[in-house]
Amino acid sequence: MYPTNFRYTKEHEWVNVEAGTGTIGITDHAQKELGDIVYVDLPKVGATTEKGKVMGSVESVKAVSDIYSPVSGEVVAVNDLLTASPEKLNEDPHGAAWLVKIKMSSPDDVADLMSAQDYEKYAGEE
Amino acid sequence: MTQPAPLRTTPLNATHRRMGAKMVDFGGWDMPVSYSGVIDEHNAVRNNVGLFDVSHMGEIEVRGPEALKLVDYVATNAAAKLKIGQAHYSGLLYEHGGFVDDILVHKVADDHFFLCVNASNQDKDYEHIAAHNRFNCTVENAGDRYAQIAVQGPRALETLQKLTPVELAPIRYYWFTDGTVSGAKARIARTGYTGEDGFEIYVAPADAPRLWDELLAAGAEFGIKPAGLGARNTLRLEAKMALYGHEIHSTITPWEADLAWIVKLDKGDFIGRDALVKQKEQGITRKLIGFEMQARGIGRDGYEVYLNGEAAGWVTSGGPAPTLNKNIGLCYLPVDRCEIGRTIHVMVRNQPVEAVTVPTPFYKRAK
Numbered sequence: 235m236y237p238t239n240f241r242y243t244k245e246h247e248w249v250n251v252e253a254g255t256g257t258i259g260i261t262d263h264a265q266k267e268l269g270d271i272v273y274v275d276l277p278k279v280g281a282t283t284e285k286g287k288v289m290g291s292v293e294s295v296k297a298v299s300d301i302y303s304p305v306s307g308e309v310v311a312v313n314d315l316l317t318a319s320p321e322k323l324n325e326d327p328h329g330a331a332w333l334v335k336i337k338m339s340s341p342d343d344v345a346d347l348m349s350a351q352d353y354e355k356y357a358g359e360e
Numbered sequence: 361m362t363q364p365a366p367l368r369t370t371p372l373n374a375t376h377r378r379m380g381a382k383m384v385d386f387g388g389w390d391m392p393v394s395y396s397g398v399i400d401e402h403n404a405v406r407n408n409v410g411l412f413d414v415s416h417m418g419e420i421e422v423r424g425p426e427a428l429k430l431v432d433y434v435a436t437n438a439a440a441k442l443k444i445g446q447a448h449y450s451g452l453l454y455e456h457g458g459f460v461d462d463i464l465v466h467k468v469a470d471d472h473f474f475l476c477v478n479a480s481n482q483d484k485d486y487e488h489i490a491a492h493n494r495f496n497c498t499v500e501n502a503g504d505r506y507a508q509i510a511v512q513g514p515r516a517l518e519t520l521q522k523l524t525p526v527e528l529a530p531i532r533y534y535w536f537t538d539g540t541v542s543g544a545k546a547r548i549a550r551t552g553y554t555g556e557d558g559f560e561i562y563v564a565p566a567d568a569p570r571l572w573d574e575l576l577a578a579g580a581e582f583g584i585k586p587a588g589l590g591a592r593n594t595l596r597l598e599a600k601m602a603l604y605g606h607e608i609h610s611t612i613t614p615w616e617a618d619l620a621w622i623v624k625l626d627k628g629d630f631i632g633r634d635a636l637v638k639q640k641e642q643g644i645t646r647k648l649i650g651f652e653m654q655a656r657g658i659g660r661d662g663y664e665v666y667l668n669g670e671a672a673g674w675v676t677s678g679g680p681a682p683t684l685n686k687n688i689g690l691c692y693l694p695v696d697r698c699e700i701g702r703t704i705h706v707m708v709r710n711q712p713v714e715a716v717t718v719p720t721p722f723y724k725r726a727k
Contacts, residue, residue, distance in 0.1 A: 269382070269590070270399045272680045273658055275709075291709070293658055295398040295680050296590050317656075 235262060235354065237328055241304070241344045242353035248328065249304040251344055256305045259332045260292060260323065263357035268294040271323040274316040276301075276334055281309045283336055285343050290333070292323065301333065305343040311335035370415035371507045371565035375572055381588060387480035389416040392588040401591035402682040405554050409513035409579050410587040414553075414560070415568060418482025419506045420475040420489060424497035431473045434489050434631055435465060436614060438624040442467040447534050447549055450622050451614055452477075452485060453632030457639060458610040459617075461485050462602055464551060466536055474547070476508070476560075478604045492631060507568035511575060512558030512587075512595075514725075519579035520559055523571075524548065528559070542567075542574045553592060555599025555723055597688065598681050598723035600650065606661060606676045607648055607690055615639055616692070618648045618720075646673065646692045650720035651704060653687035657713035659706035665691045666705040666712055672697065675706060681722055688722050689715075 240248040246264035249256040265271065273293040283289045283303035290301040312334050315322055322331040348356060367390035376383060381392035392413065395401060404410045422430055431439040437450035444467055452460035461481040466474040477485045486501035493499055511520050517528050526539035526548060536549035544567035552558040563571055576584055593603070602608050607617055613636060614623045623636060653659055659678040664671050678689025693704070700719055705712035 269394055270397050273656075275657075295594060295682070296393065298658075298660065 236350040238350045240328070240350060241347035242350065242356075243302065243304045243347055244356065245300075245302045246357070247302060247304050249344060249347065251338070251341070254338055254341065255310065256307070256336045256338050256344070257332050258301075258304060258334050258336060260301065260327055261353070261357065262327050264292075264299075265324050265327045268292060268297070268299055270295050271320045274320045274323065274333070276312050276316070277309050279309050279312055283307060283309060285340075292320075303336070304347060305336055305338045306340055307336040307338040309334050310337045368416070370413055371568040372413040372415060372509075372572055375569050376413065379586060381586070384589070386416070386589055389479055391416060392586075394588040394590045395586045398588070398590035398594060399682045401585050401587035402594050404583060404585035405513045405556055405587060405591060405595055406683050407514070408583040408585075409511060409515040409519050409558075410554075410585050410591065411572065411575055411579065412510040412512065412587050412592055413507075413568075413572070414510050414592075415507040415565070416479035417508050418477040418479060418485065418501070418503040419508075419562070420477055420482070420486055421500040421502045422473045422475065422489070422497050423471060423500070424495065425471055426495035427471050427473050427497050430489070430493055430495040430497045430499075431465060431475075432627060432630060433495070434492050435463065436623045436630060436632070437465065438627040439465055439467065439473065440627065441624075444469060445535055445537060447536055447551060448622075451608075451619065452488060453614075453630075453636075454610060455631060455635060457613040457632045457635030459604065459608040459612060459614075460488050460610070462604055462608055462619075464549075466547075466549065468538075481604060505564070506562045507565045508560060508562050509568065509571060509575065510552055510554075510558060510560045511579075512552045512554040513556050515579065515582035515584070516556070516558040519575060519582060519584060520548070520561070522578040523574055533557075542571055544571060546571075553601055554595035555601070555721065556595070556725055593677075594679065594682055597677050597679065597690070598683055598721070600690065600721035603677060613639055613644070615644045616646055616648065644695055647695045647698050648676065648690055649693050649698045650718050650722060651678075651689050651691055651706070651715045652718050652722075653689075653706070653713060653715045654703075655714040657706070657708040657711070658687045659689045659691075659708065659713070659715060664707040665693060666707060667693070667697055667702075671707075678706070683723050686722075688718075690720075693717070
């Protein structure tokens with residue numbers, strides 16, 4: 235269910251680090267909890283993010299949920315697919331519906347994040 | 361620290377949990393917010409049929425030779441106009457003209473009225489009515505004696521008809537009849553909170569789980585779906601039906617809430633009448649208006665509305681409208697600046713997002 239090469243936050247984001255750039259998304263658990271996702275608000279390319287700070291939001295029919303950046307750095311790509319098709323977040327949250335790519339300013343930012351195994355346990359208990 | 365009170369449950373709580381509904385705390389009640397997904401359930405009700413547990417709603421029975429006088433004294437609509445077997449929407453007001461609650465009044469007999477009231481208001485409503493009972497009526501807070509199931513959508517009649525000997529087609533909108541459903545004693549009302557045709561069925565709590573299962577089976581061929589409070593909210597918002605605590609509350613009057621049609625000033629005295637007469641003479645300063653988002657963003661409950669850069673009102677209910685594929689909402693605006701077609705800005709997380717005022721209801725079913 236949860237890719238083992240990703241790291242996970244308590245706020246239900248995932249990050250996949252490749253060559254100093256982290257691809258960020260929300261977890262399958264998060265999309266299930268939210269229900270039908272109808273709107274995604276993301277930072278622009280060039281914006282800077284700070285680990286643990288709000289960088290955007292995801293809205294379901296019922297509610298607004300903040301997205302916290304799992305890492306600090308600069309936004310180098312934004313997934314335009316989600317502007318027109320936010321419902322993709324319900325269908326493929328760990329794949330096609332990634333949110334942003336961040337060029338990380340500190341590779342250590344992922345050190346304290348959860349492994350897939352730990353996250354699965356955490357999400358199951360919540 | 362005081363412990364929070366345990367959540368109240370309906371007779372269908374175990375059913376919802378068995379069926380995998382997503383449950384939430386709704387005003388102190390443990391209720392299903394969704395089953396298959398809000399949009400899927402919403403569409404099922406618009407296109408086919410959906411099933412709602414609304415057993416959390418309260419029921420208040422008013423009995424006695426002067427039951428009509430008490431109902432007409434505490435509620436705004438003209439209960440004297442109701443025939444036996446007929447129901448209407450009405451308001452309970454304070455002396456100052458603000459809402460205690462919005463209610464459905466059913467005339468069961470000349471000496472018996474059956475009120476359906478909001479879940480979280482039932483005790484307050486009961487006390488309010490009992491406090492004004494100078495007509496020697498018996499007022500009963502009867503919520504625990506009733507479960508309520510709503511069958512809503514264009515296939516609701518066919519679904520329910522399979523389970524009852526009562527001929528449903530002749531029951532007109534906002535009329536009801538007492539009969540049986542699946543052999544259980546039931547009050548069957550052609551009412552609803554979705555903007556679709558449908559029925560609200562009042563039964564004894566013990567009968568509710570079996571009735572729920574049999575309704576799902578009866579509606580299977582029509583694509584029936586169990587639905588939660590999420591879809592109930594999107595459906596009622598598209599139909600511009602008020603929700604207590606949002607469009608109406610203790611400091612909002614029926615004139616402001618665009619509910620003049622439930623106020624009958626010519627019926628004689630009732631609680632709040634003097635305040636309403638006075639406000640009508642002076643004129644209201646704010647009014648409930650519909651809007652559609654024009655730019656990207658969703659105006660939601662409680663967000664501020666700006667006119668020409670100044671805070672001028674607030675969103676009472678807002679969100680996506682699945683049938684219309686738009687983001688819609690209702691808001692209060694100054695009465696002199698609320699004409700249809702006006703550009704407004706809804707503050708979405710400190711950013712003004714453009715919207716335009718539109719006529720309501722947003723959705724009206726084809727007759």
